[in-house]
Amino acid sequence: MMRPVPPSDPQALRRHQARYLLASRSALVAGVFTLLVAALLALNFAQRQSTDPLEHPELAALKVRLAAEPRSSALKTQIRQLDQELRAEYFRYQSRAHAGAWLLLGGAVVFLVSIFGMTTLHPSAPQPLRGLERDARQWSEPRRARWAVGLLGAAVIGGLALIAVLVSAPALPDSSDAAAGAVAASGQASPEAPIDETAIARNWPRFRGPDGSGRAADGGIPATWDVSSGENVLWKSPIPLPGVGSPIVWENLVVVTGAEKDQRAVYGLDAATGKLLWTGRGERIAESPAEAPEVMEDTGFAAPTPATDGQRVYAIFANGDLIAFTLKGQRVWARALGMPANGYGHAASLLVWKDLLLVPWDQSENGRLFALDAATGKTVWEEPREVHCSWTTPVVAKLAGGDALITAAAPKVIAYGLPKGEETWSVEGLEGELGSSPVWDGQHVFAVGTDSNLLAIEPGAHGSARVAWKTDKDLPDITSPLSDGERLWLLTTQGRVTCLAAKDGTEFYGQELDASFFASPTLVGERVLLISASGKAFWLASGAEYRLLGTAEFGEKVHASPALAGGRLFVRGERHLFCIAPRGGPKP
Amino acid sequence: MADAHQHAPESPASGGAGPSRxxxxxxxxxxxxxxxxxxxxxxxxxxxxxxGNIWQIDPYLCVQCGKCATHCVLNPSAVKCVHAYEMCGYCELCTAFFEPDPNGLNTGAENQLCPTGAIVRTFVEDPYFEYRITEDLCIGCAKCVKGCTAFGNGSMHLQVRHDRCLNCNECSIAVACPAGAFKRVPANRPYLMKGKRSEP
Known part of the structure; x- marks a missing residue:
């Protein structure tokens, strides 16, 4: 095609150039638009491939359950709501796909027309080729063409490979018994990588963080947020089933549990977006108790916090059902420990030490401490517990003689050597049914006997321990203590916060807060975070003087303790999981 | 052009005598x-x-495998469920509408077989109910057809709707159909429907 020679008339030349400019900019805009629409369509397609709303396993599972409980109106309501949501999602996908296709076509047409216009209106006039240049182009043009075809082919293959990878990794796993059986039958999970201590330290793999002490780096967590406007709320995601267990975090995965009388689930969410990545069902476990346990309303059926070792996620529920999932939500193993014998429902949380899953099981009779093979769920050892019923979660203390598991239940604090579980030392002096978990700050073990004393225990070098000091004032009954090594904070359910010297118990201050608390206090850098049962967060300075830095509201009840990792604060409310982080994401 | 004009032969009309009447x-x-x-x-x-010939499903060969919903180049598929009303029993317990062993004979989602809720159940008179397909919602999955064929009288069946079908030269559903139920039929008789007065 012959290109027109630019007009020599200056006015006509300006018009010519304006038309060329218009064509080139139109081509640019249309090209970007077309690429954007294509990307959105690909994303839409990938999402549809990963979760087919019309074949949703949760709906099928609910219908199976309804067959077993045909009179459950709650189940029917749940099925109807889910069915409506899934159908709406399906037709939204269809609508997006159709609209996107037309937009793509329109964008492509405008792009091609603009390119054609650009080519036609190109201002440079064609020049005859000189002999040598023509000869050179005879060789270079085919070479360029080969390269272009090769590169285009590589791009197409790469793009197809990317799409194949995207669409072949379903976000919703197969949580069926068949899949579970396949993994469990093999007796092992995927090849175990050694547990990375630094990864544990930067994550929040259990109740109250890496070492169970409730301490985290500041990470730039904002002190204020507004749930209604979204200010400093990175995301807020509904959690289908209720629970008061705290969230745990491993890299980009946040896990919470939820349960009702007759259903149990583990939810894996994207830490960056709050998107529900998978739901691991907790039903259909062999020898699971036929009846639901009696629990307190505030405790519920999903009070224990799950745990992870970066290989698997472990969860236990009020009926003693214990279950392990991969980080992608595939069931690995499950076992029923039996109906717990305690009046409030099982609430002690899990923890992992190296390749052992440690399960505290303090009951009114036949209490035990289980150490299970984390990969298979088989019992490695179990220790009988001659203690009262408790809801405390142990911590691992790095003592001079090696790692020890510190447990607290009336009447004593007991240290078990790891990995074998032999009792190393014990200290008596606790009374009552304990709910407040022990903490280890590197020098002292602090354990609270609700009806007696707080014991500050100093472990010795040779398997011994002594009570360094104790107090019976302002003792918490549900929340756990917090220590930064210098100061110790106690928070009662009724809202009194007390700050003591960690070394000798000298009181720095005691302050009444007009709120009640179930969530344990958390140290966030130089700030102490307290979250009330009504969902109000109090930020205190971590100094020896009481100083309220600010407050913020979640707008719903909060019973669970927070989790912090990657510069984000995760708080589980009555209905939602909240992620608090500065606008634009966490600071590096 | 001037030279060509100069060398053109003279037309007969240019002579003096023209053709006779x-x-x-x-x-x-x-x-x-x-x-x-x-x-x-x-x-x-x-x-x-x-x-011209076009594609259609022989309902008597169809095995309700579900591939019509997944293999059509269109999404949703051009295959839809149609209902031969003259064959329908207007049953209260319609096995095309209800899940096997339904929780209740009502339109609750827990009872419905259709994944998109495309079948409208309307009371006619005791004990009869009419079942009508909402075509815009139907995805051609054949679940209702399977229920109707297995336990009813087969009044619901699948047909390629030619107001939607692109009439591909090689129909991708026909390639995937395990029962060979896709046939070429004359375009002026495009449907192979059950019953005599059925409406698609």
């Missing part, structure tokens, strides 16, 4: 006869030409 009438009559002959031949050819 009789010649003119004879040639006109001949031309009209050829035109009439050509028109008649074209008309007959158009009337006797074979109509």
């Amino acid at each position: 009789r010649d003119f009438l004879r040639q006109s009559l001949r031309g009209a006869a050829f035109l009439a002959l050509g028109g008649a031949a074209g008309f007959l050819a158009s009337r006797t030409a074979r109509a």
Whole structure:
């Protein structure tokens, strides 16, 4: 095609150039638009491939359950709501796909027309080729063409490979018994990588963080947020089933549990977006108790916090059902420990030490401490517990003689050597049914006997321990203590916060807060975070003087303790999981 | 052009004597006869030409495998469920509408078989109910057809809807159909429906 020679008339030349400019900019805009629409369509397609709303396993599972409980109106309501949501999602996908296709076509047409216009209106006039240049182009043009075809082919293959990878990794796993059986039958999970201590330290793999002490780096967590406007709320995601267990975090995965009388689930969410990545069902476990346990309303059926070792996620529920999932939500193993014998429902949380899953099981009779093979769920050892019923979660203390598991239940604090579980030392002096978990700050073990004393225990070098000091004032009954090594904070359910010297118990201050608390206090850098049962967060300075830095509201009840990792604060409310982080994401 | 004009042969009209009136009438009559002959031949050819063939499902061969919903190049599929009302029993417990062993005979989602809620159940008179397909919602999954065929009288069946079908040269559903139920049918008789007075 012959290109027109630019007009020599200056006015006509300006018009010519304006038309060329218009064509080139139109081509640019249309090209970007077309690429954007294509990307959105690909994303839409990938999402549809990963979760087919019309074949949703949760709906099928609910219908199976309804067959077993045909009179459950709650189940029917749940099925109807889910069915409506899934159908709406399906037709939204269809609508997006159709609209996107037309937009793509329109964008492509405008792009091609603009390119054609650009080519036609190109201002440079064609020049005859000189002999040598023509000869050179005879060789270079085919070479360029080969390269272009090769590169285009590589791009197409790469793009197809990317799409194949995207669409072949379903976000919703197969949580069926068949899949579970396949993994469990093999007796092992995927090849175990050694547990990375630094990864544990930067994550929040259990109740109250890496070492169970409730301490985290500041990470730039904002002190204020507004749930209604979204200010400093990175995301807020509904959690289908209720629970008061705290969230745990491993890299980009946040896990919470939820349960009702007759259903149990583990939810894996994207830490960056709050998107529900998978739901691991907790039903259909062999020898699971036929009846639901009696629990307190505030405790519920999903009070224990799950745990992870970066290989698997472990969860236990009020009926003693214990279950392990991969980080992608595939069931690995499950076992029923039996109906717990305690009046409030099982609430002690899990923890992992190296390749052992440690399960505290303090009951009114036949209490035990289980150490299970984390990969298979088989019992490695179990220790009988001659203690009262408790809801405390142990911590691992790095003592001079090696790692020890510190447990607290009336009447004593007991240290078990790891990995074998032999009792190393014990200290008596606790009374009552304990709910407040022990903490280890590197020098002292602090354990609270609700009806007696707080014991500050100093472990010795040779398997011994002594009570360094104790107090019976302002003792918490549900929340756990917090220590930064210098100061110790106690928070009662009724809202009194007390700050003591960690070394000798000298009181720095005691302050009444007009709120009640179930969530344990958390140290966030130089700030102490307290979250009330009504969902109000109090930020205190971590100094020896009481100083309220600010407050913020979640707008719903909060019973669970927070989790912090990657510069984000995760708080589980009555209905939602909240992620608090500065606008634009966490600071590096 | 000037040279060409100069060397062009002279037309007969440019001579002095033109054709006679009789010649003119004879040639006109001949031309009209050829035109009439050509028109008649074209008309007959158009009337006797074979109509094009298009794809359709033989409902008596269909095994309700569900591939019509997943293999059509269109999304949702051009295959829809149609209902032969004259065959329908208007049952209260319709096995095309209800899940096997339903929780209750009502329109609750827990009871419905159709994944998109495309079947509308309407009370007629005790104990009869009418079941009508909402075509815009139907995805051609054949779950209702399977229920109707297995336990009812098969009044619900699948058909390719030709207001939607692209009539691909090689129908991708026909390639995947395990029962060979896809057939080529004349375009002027595009449906293979059950019953005599059924409406698609």
